[in-house]
Amino acid sequence: MKMRKLLALLLAAVMVCATLAACGGDSTPSTSKPAESQSEKATEKPTEKESEKATDAPSSEEAQPSSEEAQPSSEEGPVTDLPREETVYFGGLQWGVVATWNPIGVTQNNFAISAVASGSRTIMFETLYMYNFMDGSLQPLLADGDPEWSDDMSTMTVKIKEAAKWSDGTPVTATDVAKTLEVSKAIGNGTATTYGAYIDDIEVVDEKTAVFHLALNEEGVPKNPLLVKDYLVGVYVCQAAWMDKVCERNNNDASAILQDKAEDVVWSGPYTRLYDNDQKVVLVRDDNYWGQDESMWGTLPAPKYLAHALYADNAATEVAFKAGQIDVNQQFIGNVQKMWLDEKLPISTYYDDEPYGVCLGMPTGWFNMNIPVIAENVALRKAIAIAVDYPAIIENAMTNQSPSFEDVPRSLMNPTAGEQALYDHDAVKDLQWAGNDIEGAKKLLDEAGIVDSDNDGWREYKGEKITLKAVCPNGWSDWQAAMEIVASAGKEIGVEITTLYPNADMYIPDIQDPDQKDYEIFMWSPATAAPSSPWARVMGFMSKDYVGVKNNGSGNWGQYVNDEADALLKKIPTITDEKELKDAYTRLTEIYLTDVPSFSLMYRPAFFDAVNETVWTNYPSADDGRNIPPANCVSGYGIRALFELELAD
Amino acid sequence: MSKGYRKYFGKKLIWFVVTLFFAVVLNFLLPRLMPSDPVASIVNKVIGSSTDTTAAQEMYNHFAEEFGTNKPLITQFFIYVKNLFQGNLGTSFSQYPRKVSDIIKTSIGWTLALQIPAIIVGWILGNVLGAVAAYIRKGWDKVVMPVSMFISNIPAFGSAIILLYIFAIKLKVAPVAGAYSYEMIPNFSWKFISSVIQHYQLPFWSIVLISIGGQAIGMRSMSIYELNADYVKYSRFLGIRDKKIVGYVFRNAMLPQVTGLAMSLGTSIGGALVAERVFSYPGLGSTMFGAVTSADYPLISACTLMITLMVLIVTLLLDVIYGFIDPRVKAAQFDA
Numbered sequence: 012m013k014m015r016k017l018l019a020l021l022l023a024a025v026m027v028c029a030t031l032a033a034c035g036g037d038s039t040p041s042t043s044k045p046a047e048s049q050s051e052k053a054t055e056k057p058t059e060k061e062s063e064k065a066t067d068a069p070s071s072e073e074a075q076p077s078s079e080e081a082q083p084s085s086e087e088g089p090v091t092d093l094p095r096e097e098t099v100y101f102g103g104l105q106w107g108v109v110a111t112w113n114p115i116g117v118t119q120n121n122f123a124i125s126a127v128a129s130g131s132r133t134i135m136f137e138t139l140y141m142y143n144f145m146d147g148s149l150q151p152l153l154a155d156g157d158p159e160w161s162d163d164m165s166t167m168t169v170k171i172k173e174a175a176k177w178s179d180g181t182p183v184t185a186t187d188v189a190k191t192l193e194v195s196k197a198i199g200n201g202t203a204t205t206y207g208a209y210i211d212d213i214e215v216v217d218e219k220t221a222v223f224h225l226a227l228n229e230e231g232v233p234k235n236p237l238l239v240k241d242y243l244v245g246v247y248v249c250q251a252a253w254m255d256k257v258c259e260r261n262n263n264d265a266s267a268i269l270q271d272k273a274e275d276v277v278w279s280g281p282y283t284r285l286y287d288n289d290q291k292v293v294l295v296r297d298d299n300y301w302g303q304d305e306s307m308w309g310t311l312p313a314p315k316y317l318a319h320a321l322y323a324d325n326a327a328t329e330v331a332f333k334a335g336q337i338d339v340n341q342q343f344i345g346n347v348q349k350m351w352l353d354e355k356l357p358i359s360t361y362y363d364d365e366p367y368g369v370c371l372g373m374p375t376g377w378f379n380m381n382i383p384v385i386a387e388n389v390a391l392r393k394a395i396a397i398a399v400d401y402p403a404i405i406e407n408a409m410t411n412q413s414p415s416f417e418d419v420p421r422s423l424m425n426p427t428a429g430e431q432a433l434y435d436h437d438a439v440k441d442l443q444w445a446g447n448d449i450e451g452a453k454k455l456l457d458e459a460g461i462v463d464s465d466n467d468g469w470r471e472y473k474g475e476k477i478t479l480k481a482v483c484p485n486g487w488s489d490w491q492a493a494m495e496i497v498a499s500a501g502k503e504i505g506v507e508i509t510t511l512y513p514n515a516d517m518y519i520p521d522i523q524d525p526d527q528k529d530y531e532i533f534m535w536s537p538a539t540a541a542p543s544s545p546w547a548r549v550m551g552f553m554s555k556d557y558v559g560v561k562n563n564g565s566g567n568w569g570q571y572v573n574d575e576a577d578a579l580l581k582k583i584p585t586i587t588d589e590k591e592l593k594d595a596y597t598r599l600t601e602i603y604l605t606d607v608p609s610f611s612l613m614y615r616p617a618f619f620d621a622v623n624e625t626v627w628t629n630y631p632s633a634d635d636g637r638n639i640p641p642a643n644c645v646s647g648y649g650i651r652a653l654f655e656l657e658l659a660d
Numbered sequence: 661m662s663k664g665y666r667k668y669f670g671k672k673l674i675w676f677v678v679t680l681f682f683a684v685v686l687n688f689l690l691p692r693l694m695p696s697d698p699v700a701s702i703v704n705k706v707i708g709s710s711t712d713t714t715a716a717q718e719m720y721n722h723f724a725e726e727f728g729t730n731k732p733l734i735t736q737f738f739i740y741v742k743n744l745f746q747g748n749l750g751t752s753f754s755q756y757p758r759k760v761s762d763i764i765k766t767s768i769g770w771t772l773a774l775q776i777p778a779i780i781v782g783w784i785l786g787n788v789l790g791a792v793a794a795y796i797r798k799g800w801d802k803v804v805m806p807v808s809m810f811i812s813n814i815p816a817f818g819s820a821i822i823l824l825y826i827f828a829i830k831l832k833v834a835p836v837a838g839a840y841s842y843e844m845i846p847n848f849s850w851k852f853i854s855s856v857i858q859h860y861q862l863p864f865w866s867i868v869l870i871s872i873g874g875q876a877i878g879m880r881s882m883s884i885y886e887l888n889a890d891y892v893k894y895s896r897f898l899g900i901r902d903k904k905i906v907g908y909v910f911r912n913a914m915l916p917q918v919t920g921l922a923m924s925l926g927t928s929i930g931g932a933l934v935a936e937r938v939f940s941y942p943g944l945g946s947t948m949f950g951a952v953t954s955a956d957y958p959l960i961s962a963c964t965l966m967i968t969l970m971v972l973i974v975t976l977l978l979d980v981i982y983g984f985i986d987p988r989v990k991a992a993q994f995d996a
Contacts, residue, residue: 090845091844091845091849091852092843092845092851093844094843100842107755108755108766116757204715204718204719205715208715209712288766289766289767290942318842320842320940321940322837322940323936323939323940324937327939330824330829330836331837331842336837336842514953515953516698516701516954517695517955519700519701519704520701523700556713561717562700562720564703564704564716565713
């Protein structure tokens with residue numbers, strides 16, 4: 012009897028605890044207050060009052076309208092259910108609790124905020140233009156028409172759409188555009204770090220006209236117009252009035268502004284925050300969105316809610332995707348075609364057949380030039396590169412979600428038509444390789460005098476056995492598979508290559524250290540696609556600017572130096588003549604394929620994009636003629652898909 | 661309180677403080693001995709692949725300064741202890757700019773709501789099964805023992821994945837992930853509460869199942885030992901009823917089991933990592949996992965500190981309680 016009572020009590024306690032945890036586990040709103048950012052400083056200099064604030068719940072007067080009770084923009088009362096036919100669910104775009112809603116802050120880890128040139132997410136905050144990686148075009152968003160360049164490319168004029176408005180009803184102006192750069196430079200955020208050196212300032216000509224003044228080099232030539240194009244599609248325009256408020260409440264302290272939670276942020280995009288906690292993030296459509304004006308989309312996006320649940324890992328996301336609880340999924344799924352071919356699920360990808368997605372990236376094996384045997388022997392580098400079984404990597408590691416190097420011969424370009432047209436294929440034909448050339452590799456090594464002189468099965472250089480490590484982060488299974496295949500190629504040609512898989516957080520600082528000699532061959536990806544492509548990627552492959560730089564997150568991690576390549580790279584951003592540009596890229600490709608400072612192992616999508624059409628349909632696909640990129644319906648011009656989604660029957 | 665008790669508790673308290681001191685030192689030191697650079701990871705996240713290396717380096721220096729990772733370890737330690745006394749656990753690296761205290765506050769409720777009931781239910785069921793097996797023996801024991809052995813030896817992730825596969829994926833009677841329906845926003849309604857309960861089942865039972873087996877085996881052995889003790893035989897000679905004897909036996913066999921329960925409750929704060937990962941259930945386990953994989957020193961230190969504190973407090977309480985309920989324990993301490 013006692014036991015029964017105890018059990019009943021226990022079960023009741025369980026229910027209460029779980030419910031309380033569910034309702035009280037809401038992190039962001041419960042600490043929501045603009046003043047919070049001041050308490051963040053408490054780490055350094057905690058005063059009694061500040062540290063109290065840092066740990067305690069906010070006082071009621073500080074609390075902003077929180078989303079603890081999710082309020083829709085209309086006056087219908089708190090939202091408790093997200094009707095399936097009004098909500099698009101996402102997967103693979105957010106992996107932790109939202110840290111901030113601050114578009115000028117840092118590391119927001121926010122499903123709505125990702126300001127990158129390959130495709131900024133423009134669901135809540137908007138950029139001047141949207142990047143379409145399918146054709147490399149810049150589509151106007153807040154901007155009206157194309158940017159106008161001066162003849163010497165030292166200035167660029169951008170007009171703002173008349174209809175463009177902030178969520179508080181005030182117009183988006185050139186002042187907002189100028190202030191965004193100004194504040195960014197003052198606080199040193201990602202925008203300033205990435206673009207600050209290339210734009211001196213933005214001049215406000217009138218309310219709707221902004222002129223970008225580009226930074227000039229010693230010769231009076233703009234340093235880099237290409238990166239200014241990246242700025243147009245990468246940087247969110249923020250409201251000047253709101254930024255003034257943030258700066259003021261943080262006493263212009265850069266660090267505090269960067270950490271401001273910005274729960275009072277003013278936005279211009281079609282959605283805004285409804286609710287977020289440790290389980291999910293939900294955005295709700297702003298029915299007053301300016302973009303329904305005929306000068307922009309002419310309509311509102313179809314789904315009322317955009318939701319992203321926080322899953323523990325890829326496996327959990329895949330289970331939910333198959334169960335129809337995720338509509339748009341951004342994750343690598345091995346053999347994705349089995350979902351529709353074998354399991355008969357209503358799942359699809361951009362292309363019905365291989366490679367299923369649009370590949371923009373080129374995960375690459377880098378040779379470490381700090382290692383003498385590698386630096387001194389082009390033959391060794393090339394031998395390893397041509398011996399690798401790339402078809403096996405593409406088949407096993409990528410489950411054919413990459414074109415082969417026979418379909419898209421190796422160069423510095425990704426497989427998009429725009430980039431492929433940028434170099435002379437015939438000129439470099441003899442230098443390209445598709446892999447598996449064991450005999451050719453052996454011949455190269457023999458000719459270079461790298462032979463097995465002691466008959467132990469392994470080749471020696473200057474009397475010493477060559478022993479190399481092929482390294483990539485642990486748990487990155489497709490990359491690990493690639494490294495294994497590189498190692499077995501080594502065995503075939505008599506060069507000992509062992510694999511090593513350190514933790515990613517150990518690995519990244521290691522490869523960014525210009526003096527590292529731990530990894531002879533290591534994997535990383537250069538830039539994918541952006542208006543500055545392929546220049547930014549080629550910089551990553553060969554620029555001398557990155558050699559010897561500590562904490563180098565930019566590229567050329569193998570420390571390769573070629574002065575001719577470097578001179579060409581410095582020139583390219585200001586070349587406007589198409590032929591000259593093509594000649595430059597062709598020459599760079601020749602140098603790259605001759606010197607083999609690194610070798611790409613596969614092509615890979617920048618955005619994995621698989622959709623479950625149980626509830627929503629009319630997602631972008633290759634044959635629909637709409638030219639909408641498969642960018643998860645949220646990134647760059649890919650957002651157009653949200654305005655054209657339809658309910659499935 | 662007698663002098664003996666005071667001396668006993670005083671001694672325990674001193675040990676508590678000494679252990680706590682070393683625990684704090686280790687909590688600080690161990691994560692920082694990992695060969696990684698979390699500041700570089702943050703900078704990477706912020707700027708991606710900036711082509712302006714000077715600006716990137718400036719940002720690196722800014723964060724190194726802010727987190728104090730550019731200072732000597734000993735200075736970092738004193739800052740850490742000073743902040744600790746002020747209740748400031750620092751700012752997380754991996755979830756920057758969230759405060760560590762905020763992160764822990766969010767996840768600890770889930771962990772306790774899942775772990776404590778599961779541990780207690782597993783403990784009760786396991787002990788009842790074990791005691792019954794020891795008392796009845798025969799057929800019952802032949803079933804309970806091997807089954808318990810089998811269950812207690814399934815790795816936690818194995819049983820969780822099996823439960824997920826059978827009930828969520830194949831039978832579709834349980835949800836696949838989360839702590840409540842993916843279509844809901846928390847609110848006080850019966851619909852929501854029932855969703856929470858529904859999502860609670862699989863993670864809960866995956867923990868209960870694992871703990872039942874071990875508890876049953878322990879309790880069975882203890883009970884068999886006690887059943888053969890002299891006092892049982894003597895009681896039987898005296899003609900005391902079986903039910904009464906079983907009561908004595910159960911109580912005596914329970915002592916070590918109670919210690920076990922207290923320790924499990926102490927460590928429960930570490931979270932049910934496996935259940936949380938497999939069922940995408942929120943809690944401290946996943947938080948710690950994320951912290952370790954991203955070398956988030958402040959968060960790791962805070963989580964391990966919480967676990968250490970809980971275990972130390974539970975141990976201290978046990979010692980105190982034992983001093984009262986079983987004077988032999990106190991006496992033994994002083995004999996030694």
